[in-house]
Amino acid sequence: xxxxxxxxxxxxxxxxxxxxxxxxxxxxxxxxxxxxxxxxxxxxxxxxxxxxxxxxxxxxxxxxxxxxxxxxxxxxxxxxxxxxxxxxxxxxxxxxxxxxxxxxxxxxxxxxxxxxxxxxxxxxxxxxxxxxxxxxxxxxxxxxxxxxxxxxxxxxxxxxxxxxxxxxxxxxxxxxxxxxxxxxxxxxxxxxxxxxxxxxxxxxxxxxxxxxxxxxxxxxxxxxxxxxxxxxxxxxxxxxxxxxxxxxxxxxxxxxxxxxxxxxxxxxxxxxxxxxxxxxxxxxxxxxxxxxxxxxxxxxxxxxxxxxxxxxxxxxxxxxxxxxxxxxxxxxxxxxxxxxxxxxxxxxxxxxxxxxxxxxxxxxxxxxxxxxxxxxxxxxxxxxxxxxxxxxxxxxxxxxxxxxxxxxxxxxxxxxxxxxxxxxxx
Numbered sequence: 001x002x003x004x005x006x007x008x009x010x011x012x013x014x015x016x017x018x019x020x021x022x023x024x025x026x027x028x029x030x031x032x033x034x035x036x037x038x039x040x041x042x043x044x045x046x047x048x049x050x051x052x053x054x055x056x057x058x059x060x061x062x063x064x065x066x067x068x069x070x071x072x073x074x075x076x077x078x079x080x081x082x083x084x085x086x087x088x089x090x091x092x093x094x095x096x097x098x099x100x101x102x103x104x105x106x107x108x109x110x111x112x113x114x115x116x117x118x119x120x121x122x123x124x125x126x127x128x129x130x131x132x133x134x135x136x137x138x139x140x141x142x143x144x145x146x147x148x149x150x151x152x153x154x155x156x157x158x159x160x161x162x163x164x165x166x167x168x169x170x171x172x173x174x175x176x177x178x179x180x181x182x183x184x185x186x187x188x189x190x191x192x193x194x195x196x197x198x199x200x201x202x203x204x205x206x207x208x209x210x211x212x213x214x215x216x217x218x219x220x221x222x223x224x225x226x227x228x229x230x231x232x233x234x235x236x237x238x239x240x241x242x243x244x245x246x247x248x249x250x251x252x253x254x255x256x257x258x259x260x261x262x263x264x265x266x267x268x269x270x271x272x273x274x275x276x277x278x279x280x281x282x283x284x285x286x287x288x289x290x291x292x293x294x295x296x297x298x299x300x301x302x303x304x305x306x307x308x309x310x311x312x313x314x315x316x317x318x319x320x321x322x323x324x325x326x327x328x329x330x331x332x333x334x335x336x337x338x339x340x341x342x343x344x345x346x347x348x349x350x351x352x353x354x355x356x357x358x359x360x361x362x363x364x365x366x367x368x369x370x371x372x373x374x375x376x377x378x379x380x381x382x383x384x385x386x387x388x389x390x391x392x393x394x395x396x397x398x399x400x401x402x403x404x405x406x407x408x409x410x411x412x413x414x415x416x417x418x419x420x421x422x423x424x425x426x
Contacts, residue, residue: 004120008127013048015131016095017041020069023094023138024087027145030077039076043068059171066092082156086163090141093167093207097200098134100174102126104197108190137204144211158217162210166203173200295320297363301332302339306361309343315357316350322363325370329421330400338372338396341389342415346376349413353379368422369402378413393417 017040025032044065051061066088073084106126113119173196269277295306302324310318328335343359350357360375383406390404393415397404402419 004123008123009048011127012130013044014041016134017044019095019131019134019138020091021072023091023142024069024073024079024084025077026138026142027087027090028073028077028079028083030073030079032072032077036072036076040068040072059175062092062096062171082160086156086159089160089163089167091138093163093170094137094141095134096167096170096174097204098130098137100170101133101197101200102130103174104193104200108193140208141211144208144215159210159214162207166207169203170200295322297322298324298326299328299332299335302335305336305339305343309340309347310359313347313350313359316347317356317358319358319360320362322361322372324363325365325421328370330370330419334396334399337392338417341392342372342374342417345389345415346374346413349378350376353377353411355411365421366418368420370419370421372417372419374415374417376413377411378408380411383408383413 069088400419
């Protein structure tokens, strides 16, 4: 039995080490390496020997294990402190909870098999069930958290206290209810263990409900932040639209007066006033330049937006080969959202890269659809997670029954937006 117990302890130790690291890595989106597992397994083995040799309480040894997993997550996987604490607490809580629930069944059913060879098979089966239950709980926690570090890290402290509470309750149950293995179990003991099993199941349900509420709370924070961003973008885009309308009225007025200007020039030339004619032409030239746009797309709102955005990024070369259809079928506000976010992302990516920087913008009509393509220089690093700008672009594409595609080839990033331009969408 001693050799069997040693085998079971080794299997349990190695299995928990793998599951702890896999859960911590999956939860935080970080990959763990073989060296992390070797170091963690060594630390767990040393902790087991020290706990046995010094007869340490189970609570102290488990707390030391949490600290070891925190160290691996914090310094090995490079996670933030709060994230590492949460991953370590949840990993150990779930493993101890699974152990306690299996222990409830063992304490109620296994004593009658003491002395029977069948006990070995039952203990081995219980160990396998422990791993299965533990894996299912890890999967449920991971699915409920749906971890995204950037959005959830600021609020991670909200989970630490509920997690520590259920963890402490589970440790108390393990230390007080399963400190010995009675050779005989009465009906009263069976009822007690069944109650403990129910309480542990309710503890798990409470944790999962807390994680579910936390997930929706984070989604609410994200939606609020996105709404604030959209509100600010809408205010900026209204300015673009107002300015475009003003420029249009100025251009309309200039065209209306062009006959008068030509009559003045004709009179000056007939009178032989060449110098005065040249001066008048220069004034007309300056007025026409003030009314013209550096990029001509056929839409004054987009023309102004391109001129201002690309004009502020003079260190970046720009190529614009784009003529929007008339009628476009796409609201000016939506065009402004699309181009503003795409240009902001492209300019940011270009500034983060080294060497030559360029932005290319093109458009092509395909039946009732119009394809916009934004290409820009980017760094060699992997693309960051999609942010609010990408979400705004996708919202516009969805409104016009289109699609958004992205791709990266070396230091070149491409964003393609397909829109149904046949008619305005409600």
